Amino acid sequence: MGLVLAFVGLVALAAVVAAVAAAKRANPRAAAPRAPRDPFAADGETGGDPRTLKAGDMVEYLGERLFVRGSLRLTEGGFSWSEHFVDPMNADGGAESGHRWISVEEDPDLEVMLWSEYRGEAELLPSQATLTVDGVTYRRSEHGTANYRSEGTTGLGATGRVEYADFEGPGGRGLAFERFLDERGQGRWEVSLGERVPRGTLTIYPGSGPEGHPGSDA
Numbered sequence: 780m781g782l783v784l785a786f787v788g789l790v791a792l793a794a795v796v797a798a799v800a801a802a803k804r805a806n807p808r809a810a811a812p813r814a815p816r817d818p819f820a821a822d823g824e825t826g827g828d829p830r831t832l833k834a835g836d837m838v839e840y841l842g843e844r845l846f847v848r849g850s851l852r853l854t855e856g857g858f859s860w861s862e863h864f865v866d867p868m869n870a871d872g873g874a875e876s877g878h879r880w881i882s883v884e885e886d887p888d889l890e891v892m893l894w895s896e897y898r899g900e901a902e903l904l905p906s907q908a909t910l911t912v913d914g915v916t917y918r919r920s921e922h923g924t925a926n927y928r929s930e931g932t933t934g935l936g937a938t939g940r941v942e943y944a945d946f947e948g949p950g951g952r953g954l955a956f957e958r959f960l961d962e963r964g965q966g967r968w969e970v971s972l973g974e975r976v977p978r979g980t981l982t983i984y985p986g987s988g989p990e991g992h993p994g995s996d997a
Contacts, residue, residue: 827983829883829891832863834931835986838881840893840976844868845879847986849931853941855923860884864933880971891981892953897970904968905944905956912972917946917954924960935959942966951975 832838836847845865853860863881878896883889897903903910910917922944929935939959946954953973958966 826979827981827985829881829889829981829983830861830885831985832861832881832883832983833986834863837868837984837986838865839982839984840980845881847881847931849929849933851933851935851941852928852930853925854927855925858886860886864931878971881976882973889978891976891978892973893976894953894955894971894973897954897972903954903956903970905946910946910954912954915948915952917948917952919944920947921945 832847832850834847834849838845838847845867848864848866850864851862853862861883863883865879865881880894882892882894897912899912901912903912905919905922908919910919924940924942926938927935927941928938941957941959944956946956948954951974953975955971955973956968957971958968960966
């Protein structure tokens with residue numbers, strides 16, 4: 780009788796194990812819940828998709844870590860791109876470095892640029908076909924007006940319009956003009972100098988929010 784009960788018990792245990800395995804196959808998320816991790820841990824996980832950047836993420840480039848404060852999602856016709864406003868992790872660097880942002884677009888190849896506020900004394904306007912800044916000559920490549928949607932901390936309203944003019948320079952350098960338009964269609968030009976970020980040199984540490992989707996407005 781004892782052997783019969785033991786055999787019945789083994790059969791029942793096997794049925795339970797099979798049922799649990801089937802449930803895990805049907806719901807793979809339940810099988811492997813994601814463990815909390817330190818976003819700054821040196822575990823060898825690098826890279827990431829710049830197209831998923833959002834407010835709250837951290838990025839590392841050339842040994843510097845930057846915090847994504849807010850993002851703009853821009854559209855013009857059927858084309859879209861993103862701009863992400865970043866601050867250095869060390870509080871002392873923000874005032875000295877000026878405003879910086881990362882642009883991400885596909886035209887058609889993925890292009891990532893890191894931009895810094897132009898702080899020179901010469902007044903620059905986008906009306907000319909070429910401009911020379913610090914000995915580098917830039918040629919105007921694009922001009923237009925786009926709609927934007929703001930996320931996180933950008934200093935702008937939730938939605939609006941921006942006029943832009945882009946200039947290209949040698950070696951992946953860029954010169955960008957933007958002015959955020961008010962109700963009368965006017966605004967002050969903001970000027971930035973940029974450099975192309977080579978593929979594989981930008982490390983992304985995702986922050987809060989659903990993975991691969993923009994974060995909520997702050």
